[in-house]
Amino acid sequence: MTAVAPGRQHRLSHASLVAGLAVAPAVVLLALLLFGPALAVAVFSLTDWQIGASSFRFLGLANYQALFADRIFWTSLVNTVIYVVIVVPGTVGLGLVVALLIEAQPSLRGFYRAAHFLPVMSTMAAMAIVWGTMLHPTIGLVNRMLAEFGIPATNWLRDPRTVLPALAVIGIWQGFGFAMVLFVAGLKSVPQSLYDAAAIDGADRALDRLRVVTLPMLGPVTMFVLILTATRAFEVFDTVRVLTQGGPNFASDVLLYRLYTESFDFLRTGYGAALTVVYLVIVVLLTLTQARVLDRRVHYT
């Protein structure tokens, strides 16, 4: 008994030493690069500190008051919501239709899948420049094609009425292949037996099968793709920075672009930090909804 106990204790402490060594780098870096900074943003947002300044004062909620009184902030928030409201249905709808079409028959499946996925992993900064030339008022492809139908030229990215929809089309272009891939995975998990059962019940037309079996079974995946797309659309930045810088006259200013300019162009650290906290709260709420939906999906299947 006395001989065993120290041995076990020794082995135990050895095991926890090994575990401690294994997690130590991650724990230190989590504190230093993630939780520490997250806390720091919250603290900055309560001060008038500027990057490089040697002193600062606590302002309480003054930065937040300034933020909520700032018309440009509200413009950028509304613009972001409008952008999300266009991009989400466009991306999810197009992704679903393409997934259904691709899976309907086997021919050229691989080609279609690869072709639609190509925009997902291409460098957005470079492709935004390409889109900029396609939307150019005189030499751009879009106006050239519209001219064929006698439609007059539009300066898509300089007109406050068209700039957000134009950016949204680029957003849909980049994201719908991703939605498609997720839907295809969802379609593959619909059991064949359900289609057989539906056929026995007389649903032998393709549209009936779609309505009775496929779409209801895709419900959870659809919810999930919706929220994922919304989160990504909320983070829109590259196209705005490359193509419009928030213009004309703030018509395409969005949250993340405001965050970037206030914090790093104007160096208003405290104000930028308050904006960051608001942004963080929105994204976390969206992601938590996503986690909840995902949880439900796991329980259903």
Place this chain on the structure above:
Amino acid sequence: MRDLVRNIRVLRWRVLARHGALALTTLFALIPFVWMLSLSVKPPEEIFQPEFHLWPQKFNGLENYSVALTAAPMHLFLINGLFVCATIFLLQLLVCVPCAYALAKLRFRGRDTLFAAVLVGLLVPPQALAIPHFVLLHVFGLLDTYAALILPWIISTFGIFLMRQFFRAVPDELIDAARLDGLGEFEIIWRVMIPVAVPAIAAFGIFSVVAHWNDLFWPLIAIRSEELSTPALGILLFRDDEAGQFLGPLMAGATIIVAPLVVAFLFAQQRFIDGISFTART
């Protein structure tokens, strides 16, 4: 008989409709790439003339691409992209894998707390940490260096979470057998678990490399010098440069920036699709 003929007709119509509709969406997906390639081999006067030809009447590709390669350090953008992405990924692995193994297979005090912290970390969008990361790098005098591009990313809660889920599925018998063979825990991590986890590591690697190759937000903040730019920032600097005012060289530059990932994707499509949609499935 008449039914059969009708069925065949319906079937043929359906095949045609499917290809017709998919041709349209494929065109939407690919047209920017086609437009980019077409302009990248055209002389300026052809880009601005009223009628449009997909293939130029006078091939100007060599001039455009050589302007793109000489007016901006395009090769440096690519090398920086490769170096930064590879270093980030290797350091992420070095930090994530032991931690994920401990979370999945070892018992120790604070394990649940640590895992909860990882889950909370998953919620934080990286852009929200830009200000403190900037300050931290400023304090240590590391802004506008490779370190500024790499350091903020070496801890990946997503990587820890992904690898931990994968390691949990590895049977304990495999680890016990390795322990009986006298292997230490760290030998088990690097010599037993890593080989088993190749699919998960590949998926995480593709996810990580694609994300950081394409990232514009952070390099824009952390980097001032053109010669330290990663691909996404590099093409932006090139556009705002004098030579980038000419569309032919600009499109050639965009092609050079986009090409490496596109070519890699065409060679390993399934791995890429798995890797990028992994975010969604975990």
